[in-house]
Amino acid sequence: MNARSTAIDVELIKRARAAAQASGRPVMAELEVLSGIESRALLGAVAAHFRYQVIETAEMLDLDAAFDVIPLARAQQRGVVVLRQRGNAARNALLAAVADPFDQDLQIWVDSLVGRNLEYRVALASDIHAFLSKQEESMRAMDNMMANGEMGTGDARALENLSFASVSDATSPAVKMVNSTLYDALKLGVSDIHLESTPSGMVSKYRIDGVLDQIAQIQGSALAEQIISRIKVLSELDIAERRVPQDGSFRVEAMGREIDLRVSIMPSIHGEDAVIRILDKQAMVEAHGSLTLNALGFDEHTLSVVRRLVQEPYGMVLVTGPTGSGKTTTLYGALSEINNGRDKIITIEDPVEYQLGGILQIPVNDKKGLTFARGLRSILRHDPDKIMVGEIRDKETAEIAVQSALTGHLVLSTVHANNVYDVFGRFHHIGVDLYSFVSALNGVSAQRLVRLSCKHCCAPYTPDDAELASAGLTRDAVQHFNFQRGRGCGDCRGTGYRGRKAVAEVLVMNPELAEMVVERRSVRQLMEAAQRNGTRSLYDDALRLVANGETTLEEVRRVTLAG
DSSP states (O other): OOOOSOOOOHHHHHHHHHHHHHHOSOHHHHHHHHHOOOHHHHHHHHHHHHTOEEOOHHHHHTSEEOTTTSOHHHHHHHTEEEEEOTTOOOSSSEEEEESOTTOHHHHHHHHHHHOSOEEEEEOOHHHHHHHHHHHHHHHHTSHHHHHHTOOOHHHHHHHHTOTTOOSTTTTOHHHHHHHHHHHHHHHHTOSEEEEEEETTEEEEEEEETTEEEEEEEEEOHHHHHHHHHHHHHHTTOOTTOOSSOEEEEEEEEETTEEEEEEEEEEEETTEEEEEEEEEOTTHHHHHHSSOSGGGGTOOHHHHHHHHHHHTSSSEEEEEEOSTTSSHHHHHHHHHHHHOOSSSOEEEEESSOOSOOTTOEEEEOBGGGTBOHHHHHHHHHTTOOSEEEESOOOSHHHHHHHHHHHHTTOEEEEEEOOSSTTHHHHHHHHTTOOHHHHHHHEEEEEEEEEEEEEOTTTEEEOOOOHHHHHHTTOOTGGGTTOOOEEEOOOTTTTTSSEEEEEEEEEEEEOOHHHHHHHHTTOOHHHHHHHHHHTTOOOHHHHHHHHHHTTSSOHHHHHHHSOOO
């Protein structure tokens, strides 16, 4: 980070030192007040004055924390971190990042622990705190920490609330590793935990904001097998069977609520891999105060169109997109908004992800024969006004849903398709009569979740011509864009992104489109007709976020197709 056009003079530093001595606050804090300079710019100016280099969290994450020199607890207490090149255990190549270069006592203390061969860097206190917090989270999931029982009392109490941990096996390294991994994942808002077997042990990864992030490497094939066996026991699976895939589930009590976890075990060449899907029913509600269509961050145009579709008295509304794109959350938001207490609303889901007051919610149970199709038939005898089907997977379910929409019910559902136009091919492929389908269909919404640039570390940038060309854009077309990109910090785990927002293309059916679908017109012809009717493509909706400085062209290309 380069210093901005600001300067720190000796007189200002003297005044800041005097103020700090009187107030007891750090000199940097007093200097920020006296100078009126924003903290990051001030850090650059101070670094330039003392000829220090600035280090940011992204650079720290490329190094190893030397907790053998200054332990984590002391580093957090003093606001300093000692770093070394990755894989280098020697003490002759250490860096120390400090937030207050005026604190001579701190530097004397660090020098006494480290020795002479030490270079100092300056960093924002918040960046040091974020880096140390990240290290604490990673260390908690590491096997050696679990084996040594090194855990803070607060985290120990939280783990005690995980109801699957029994007293008899609580000292097992595998049990501790599973408990710690689950607790960390729940605290970080992870959607999936991946445990991948390797020749030397296991790698654990978290899917956060739709992207996998490696968390830790677990050494030892025996420990890796014990971890998989522990997960099988929790999920009531066959621990002796290692040759075929197995699926299961279990429930934990953590953070004051029950959380469902779905487990998939898959044999691999190095043993077995496990994926744990976390279904935190209340996380979205707690994050936004209530579960509405606003929770996903749709723009006003998309919100108005979707709201108009779900407020129709009858017909079918479909939401499509890949796994993890927020389809079910969109339907829940719609149900919450149209639930006025005067209509009978029934859902059938696999599983029930959010509990909605005043709505009858039915979980699918394949083992007992309660499939989507059978449940939907029963729902129609229960005098519903509005129905939500978690997913349309087969011909029978699709035909019942279409007939329900044609006979005066509002039917909301999800279907797997790449875009709104592929939905027609999907229903034709499973054998549904297209004339009945388009007669019942009110509209289709295809959506994706786009990662947002981290607000903590984003900064303006100018894409080069190659990047613009790959996105199908010209320099003239983006002259009014506010390009922003995250540089990487502790808050975003060095990725440059934090949080997500939904983008969508919404197709509203009309007689022209219905006729074209029945006639099996090409996708291009359907697209042209839809755009004349006001449909905005996924890509165009995502570009709106780029223009506003909320995300990057790279992220848009990752989740959408240009054009």
